[in-house]
Amino acid sequence: xxxxxxxxxxxxxxxxxxxxxxxxxxxxxxxxxxxxxxxxxxxxxxxxxxxxxxxxxxxxxxxxxxxxxxxxxxxxxxxxxxxxxxxxxxxxxxxxxxxxxxxxxxxxxxxxxxxxxxxxxxxxxxxxxxxxxxxxxxxxxxxxxxxxxxxxxxxxxxxxxxxxxxxxxxxxxxxxxxxxxxxxxxxxxxxxxxxxxxxxxxxxxxxxxxxxxxxxxxxxxxxxxxxxxxxxxxxxxxxxxxxxxxxxxxxxxxxxxxxxxxxxxxxxxxxxxxxx
Amino acid sequence: xxxxxxxxxxxxxxxxxxxxxxxxxxxxxxxxxxxxxxxxxxxxxxxxxxxxxxxxxxxxxxxxxxxxxxxxxxxxxxxxxxxxxxxxxxxxxxxxxxxxxxxxxxxxxxxxxxxxxxxxxxxxxxxxxxxxxxxxxxxxxxxxxxxxxxxxxxxxxxxxxxxxxxxxxxxxxxxxxxxxxxxxxxxxxxxxxxxxxxxxxxxxxxxxxxxxxxxxxxxxxxxxxxxxxxxxxxxxxxxxxxxxxxxxxxxxxxxxxxxxxxxxxxxxxxxxxxxxxxxxxxxxxxxxxxxxxxxxxxxxxxxxxxxxxxxxxxx
Numbered sequence: 001x002x003x004x005x006x007x008x009x010x011x012x013x014x015x016x017x018x019x020x021x022x023x024x025x026x027x028x029x030x031x032x033x034x035x036x037x038x039x040x041x042x043x044x045x046x047x048x049x050x051x052x053x054x055x056x057x058x059x060x061x062x063x064x065x066x067x068x069x070x071x072x073x074x075x076x077x078x079x080x081x082x083x084x085x086x087x088x089x090x091x092x093x094x095x096x097x098x099x100x101x102x103x104x105x106x107x108x109x110x111x112x113x114x115x116x117x118x119x120x121x122x123x124x125x126x127x128x129x130x131x132x133x134x135x136x137x138x139x140x141x142x143x144x145x146x147x148x149x150x151x152x153x154x155x156x157x158x159x160x161x162x163x164x165x166x167x168x169x170x171x172x173x174x175x176x177x178x179x180x181x182x183x184x185x186x187x188x189x190x191x192x193x194x195x196x197x198x199x200x201x202x203x204x205x206x207x208x209x210x211x212x213x214x215x216x217x218x219x220x221x222x223x224x225x226x227x228x229x230x231x232x233x234x235x236x237x238x239x240x241x242x243x244x245x246x247x248x249x250x251x252x253x254x255x256x257x258x259x260x261x262x263x264x265x266x267x268x269x270x271x272x273x274x275x276x
Numbered sequence: 277x278x279x280x281x282x283x284x285x286x287x288x289x290x291x292x293x294x295x296x297x298x299x300x301x302x303x304x305x306x307x308x309x310x311x312x313x314x315x316x317x318x319x320x321x322x323x324x325x326x327x328x329x330x331x332x333x334x335x336x337x338x339x340x341x342x343x344x345x346x347x348x349x350x351x352x353x354x355x356x357x358x359x360x361x362x363x364x365x366x367x368x369x370x371x372x373x374x375x376x377x378x379x380x381x382x383x384x385x386x387x388x389x390x391x392x393x394x395x396x397x398x399x400x401x402x403x404x405x406x407x408x409x410x411x412x413x414x415x416x417x418x419x420x421x422x423x424x425x426x427x428x429x430x431x432x433x434x435x436x437x438x439x440x441x442x443x444x445x446x447x448x449x450x451x452x453x454x455x456x457x458x459x460x461x462x463x464x465x466x467x468x469x470x471x472x473x474x475x476x477x478x479x480x481x482x483x484x485x486x487x488x489x490x491x492x493x494x495x496x497x498x499x500x501x502x503x504x505x506x507x508x509x510x511x512x513x514x515x516x517x518x519x520x521x522x523x524x525x526x527x528x529x530x531x532x533x534x535x536x537x538x539x540x541x542x543x544x545x546x547x548x549x550x551x552x553x554x555x556x557x558x559x560x561x562x563x564x565x566x567x568x569x570x571x572x573x574x575x576x577x578x579x580x581x582x583x584x585x586x587x588x589x590x591x
């Protein structure tokens with residue numbers, strides 16, 4: 001369903017005009033319902049790959065190659081067409097939920113906006129659905145959360161809100177950009193579990209960006225290891241773990257702290273965090 | 277509500293302290309009122325004593341302050357030493373012109389400052405350069421010079437606007453005060469436009485705005501609801517301090533355009549050592565400054581729930 005060919009991204013220095021290559025001609029594809037993990041150190045171009053898919057790369061950047069989503073050329077999309085693709089087909093879950101929501105607007109506004117303003121659902125219907133969306137991600141006191149401003153909620157709670165917002169449409173592709181990195185350890189597992197559960201329920205395809213190999217292995221069907229803007233290898237978690245093809249992957253495997261040698265299993269969601 | 281009450285009490289305290297400073301400051305300046313009253317003539321000590329007794333100048337300082345303060349609280353600012361007129365009546369006749377001028381300038385600051393700033397931030401290119409250039413000009417050009425240029429160009433040469441007097445009735449006033457208001461607002465428009473442009477630019481790059489774009493929220497809504505609304509936080513403060521300063525800087529403009537506002541009255545009264553009038557005008561300026569700052573702080577709470585909720589918790 002997603003086909004990325006020779007994706008390049010270059011950013012020009014505003015003073016010298018010198019171009020830096022951030023992505024170096026990466027190709028990968030995604031099947032319907034598949035989860036692909038983009039793993040690598042910070043600065044390896046994982047997040048930039050997501051930004052290219054959404055068309056939110058930094059101003060002045062030059063994108064090359066092609067990105068096709070169900071036959072639509074994303075890189076050629078402009079204006080209203082691009083907006084519709086972002087609203088209907090793609091859903092981003094950003095790293096820091098406190099940054100992702102407008103600090104001066106209530107949570108309800110965030111959810112309703114995604115449905116009503118972005119996708120044209122009548123406002124009243126969107127409002128009616130908002131509480132239900134929150135219940136689906138394990139939030140019980142929906143009234144309070146809907147009426148809260150972002151700074152009044154914890155990172156884990158807010159990330160659930162973002163996930164609820166991402167699930168409010170029927171996106172073709174979920175883009176998760178280090179969705180748990182900004183959260184504390186106990187919340188991380190819960191948020192990953194909810195994300196994983198919702199994705200499987202809806203049969204969504206997902207690109208999961210993380211620096212955590214074990215986490216990616218637990219959540220994804222295939223992993224792509226990135227370094228300095230290039231994809232070094234793509235394979236199943238078992239391939240990457242047991243039969244790494246490059247020296248870098250081997251080093252990456254050796255560098256991770258081995259708390260659970262068998263790989264980390266997602267903790268089931270229990271919604272306890274909703275009462276904090 | 278409790279917050280507003282607290283702020284009003286604080287404002288009253290500020291007024292009390294400044295009233296003392298204003299009152300005592302006049303006595304620190306060289307020269308004394310009775311010397312002004314005799315206007316340099318040589319008079320017998322008996323006459324001088326009589327004058328001092330009439331104006332209560334022999335009472336201890338604190339007693340004089342107390343008497344003055346009580347009178348002020350009753351709306352009685354005393355009599356002008358110069359014209360023997362009631363100060364309240366004198367100011368009442370002058371205040372409308374200044375308030376009209378300041379309000380006119382304030383509207384220009386908000387509309388043009390914020391408007392030009394937003395336009396400069398959202399459409400780059402020639403327009404942005406013009407705004408930045410105009411903003412530099414506004415910083416550099418002194419108010420009185422702007423007044424002279426406006427008078428020469430639109431008053432004397434083109435004859436579109438009058439160059440003196442404050443007019444009768446609303447429309448005539450607007451017509452008379454247009455050039456003065458532009459001259460008065462010019463530096464503030466420059467500052468506000470520049471701050472607005474920077475604030476909007478900064479907000480455009482902020483995470484939640486990028487997220488709104490990525491969620492497919494229409495451009496118009498991203499701009500209005502997220503970018504501009506949030507960028508108004510710093511802009512509000514700047515607008516507030518600039519508007520609060522208008523009354524104080526109005527005297528230059530009133531002088532240049534020969535308007536009979538309290539600014540020109542203040543200049544005259546200071547020159548003539550007309551204590552009672554200067555004290556009254558100084559207090560009015562402090563009051564205006566305090567009130568405008570209070571309004572800005574309340575606006576801040578309306579715009580930003582973080583400010584509002586933090587206060588609710590502490591109150």
